Amino acid sequence: MQIPAYNPRPQYELLREQIESAATELLASGAYVLGPTVEKFERSVAEHLGCRHAIGVNSGTDALFIALLAAGIGRGDEVVTSPFTFFATAEAISLTGATPRFADIDPATFNVTAKTLEAACTDKTKALLPVHIFGQGADMAEINALAEQRGLRVIEDVAQAFGAYQGEKRLGSLGDAGAHSFYPTKNLGGFGDGGMITTNNDDIAEQCRLLRLHGSSKRDHHDLIGLNSRLDAMQAALLQVKLPQVDNWNNERKQIAATYNEHLADVEEITCPKVSEHGDHVYHQYTVRIANGKRDSVQKALAEQGIGSMVYYSVPVHKQPVYSALKYQCPVAEQVCAEVLSLPMWPGMGQENASRVAETVRASVS
Numbered sequence: 155m156q157i158p159a160y161n162p163r164p165q166y167e168l169l170r171e172q173i174e175s176a177a178t179e180l181l182a183s184g185a186y187v188l189g190p191t192v193e194k195f196e197r198s199v200a201e202h203l204g205c206r207h208a209i210g211v212n213s214g215t216d217a218l219f220i221a222l223l224a225a226g227i228g229r230g231d232e233v234v235t236s237p238f239t240f241f242a243t244a245e246a247i248s249l250t251g252a253t254p255r256f257a258d259i260d261p262a263t264f265n266v267t268a269k270t271l272e273a274a275c276t277d278k279t280k281a282l283l284p285v286h287i288f289g290q291g292a293d294m295a296e297i298n299a300l301a302e303q304r305g306l307r308v309i310e311d312v313a314q315a316f317g318a319y320q321g322e323k324r325l326g327s328l329g330d331a332g333a334h335s336f337y338p339t340k341n342l343g344g345f346g347d348g349g350m351i352t353t354n355n356d357d358i359a360e361q362c363r364l365l366r367l368h369g370s371s372k373r374d375h376h377d378l379i380g381l382n383s384r385l386d387a388m389q390a391a392l393l394q395v396k397l398p399q400v401d402n403w404n405n406e407r408k409q410i411a412a413t414y415n416e417h418l419a420d421v422e423e424i425t426c427p428k429v430s431e432h433g434d435h436v437y438h439q440y441t442v443r444i445a446n447g448k449r450d451s452v453q454k455a456l457a458e459q460g461i462g463s464m465v466y467y468s469v470p471v472h473k474q475p476v477y478s479a480l481k482y483q484c485p486v487a488e489q490v491c492a493e494v495l496s497l498p499m500w501p502g503m504g505q506e507n508a509s510r511v512a513e514t515v516r517a518s519v520s
């Protein structure tokens with residue numbers, strides 16, 4: 155029996171009838187881009203996450219890019235972010251004309267902290283871009299305090315943490331804006347690309363709405379240079395069906411994580427994910443560290459048993475060829491990249507499969 159690293163199929167099977175009737179209805183509606191279906195989904199997401207505004211866009215990458223532009227980031231500015239993330243986080247900064255600076259991560263949570271962010275700030279720093287990596291939020295209270303003290307904007311990269319709480323609030327409602335992704339493998343995954351910006355700031359929201367639509371507030375009238383980054387109505391229609399299930403799915407992810415913890419906590423060479431005191435972990439990935447250079451052999455042993463796993467991330471962003479000239483050093487991120495392994499994690503995979511994965515990991519390190 156194969157256990158893939160990720161499988162969106164059980165989510166589809168659970169909601170199959172509703173998803174297929176929503177698709178058919180949308181096809182018959184004739185309104186395929188933005189329009190009432192997208193507006194309804196935007197309102198639903200805003201309500202779900204406790205934000206004043208939600209603006210649907212083409213992808214999580216565009217959500218980051220547009221949120222940064224709307225927050226006034228551009229040429230000559232610097233934005234401090236994590237090197238332990240998907241490349242798009244830094245790419246979005248560079249696309250605005252600004253330069254990314256990289257703050258090292260905490261080895262237990264893989265997140266940036268106010269302390270590491272502050273160490274990377276300069277006079278040119280205009281914004282902080284914490285990434286809520288693997289489904290767990292960076293500590294937004296201390297990050298917002300740092301931003302206030304230095305007069306910086308805060309854009310949250312929530313691509314991996316849809317629905318996660320921090321205190322009574324959800325991620326994406328805590329900074330100036332949050333960028334979400336509906337890429338099929340994310341915690342709220344669509345059936346193609348999609349993204350969303352959330353914000354409580356009316357001006358940022360208005361700018362985002364202009365920027366996603368060619369800088370246009372009304373037909374034949376363009377106030378600024380924007381882009382074509384509209385959310386497809388089909389994605390909105392299908393995501394609308396999935397949205398009410400996300401909290402359940404996130405809870406299921408937590409249960410799978412608990413099973414992994416049970417089996418692996420006492421294995422000397424394995425460090426299980428740490429859940430920090432300031433918030434929730436919705437396990438977009440369940441990522442362990444494997445010591446003594448054994449990561450690759452564990453991954454191979456899993457593959458031999460038909461078990462998928464992934465290395466997120468094998469190279470930190472500051473070591474990517476395009477950024478290597480900036481000569482950043484983030485020793486924790488560099489070491490973590492050599493040790494991490496993400497185990498299968500998807501709603502519907504079941505506790506038995508989780509036990510089998512964990513026991514195979516156990517056997518392969520000893």
Ligand SMILES: *Cc1c(COP(=O)(O)O)cnc(C)c1O
Nearest residue numbers: 213214215240242243313335337
């Ligand atoms: C997936 C992801 C993105 C980009 O989202 P897309 O929808 O694929 O463009 C950005 N940041 C992080 C941390 C991600 O995981």
